[in-house]
Amino acid sequence: MTKSVLFVCTGNTCRSFMAEYLLRRHAQERGLDIEVASAGLAAFPGDTATENALRALEEVGIDGSQHRSRKAELYLLEQYDLILAMTSGHKKQLLSMAPELSDRIFLLKEFAETADGQKDPDDSVEKDYEISDPFGLSLDVYRQSRAEIDLAVQVIVEYLLEEAVM
Secondary structure, X not given: OOOEEEEEEOOOXXXXXXXXXXXXXXXXXXXXXXXXXXXXXXXXXXXXXXXXXXXXXXXXXXXOOOOOOOEOOHHHHOOOOEEEEOOHHHHHHHHHHOHHHOOOEEEHHHHHHHHOOOOOOOOOOOOOOOOOOOOOOOHHHHHHHHHHHHHHHHHHHHHHHHHHHO
């Protein structure tokens, strides 16, 4: 059973940060007891989230002002049951850091599609599972990233709820 989820992106100030806070909120709303965190492969520990990421979350009633970035290190990865990367590049980097954790490392959107029952694990069709980096772009781009992440996160919450009852 999945008891903890770690989201990973590059700097831990945009995508993984938004995913962490969105999953935490949806889990709380649904009564799902799960540990949620985020980290960045090239993060500078202690950085605050970007202004537009904070605004994008504020628009849906989430205060992320206390967030501070942290670096994705092997000891951190080992603590989580499920590690969700934002891009295939992130996933490849994670797998090279921790090949022994390959059964825990997935792309966020790919895992959500599988959890939703829409993807056959043996499906070899290439799909776009990338969540583009909004860093330095407009608030509208951050909103699009937030919406894309939020859809995947909601599917994962449903999956985790079902998994908890089994």
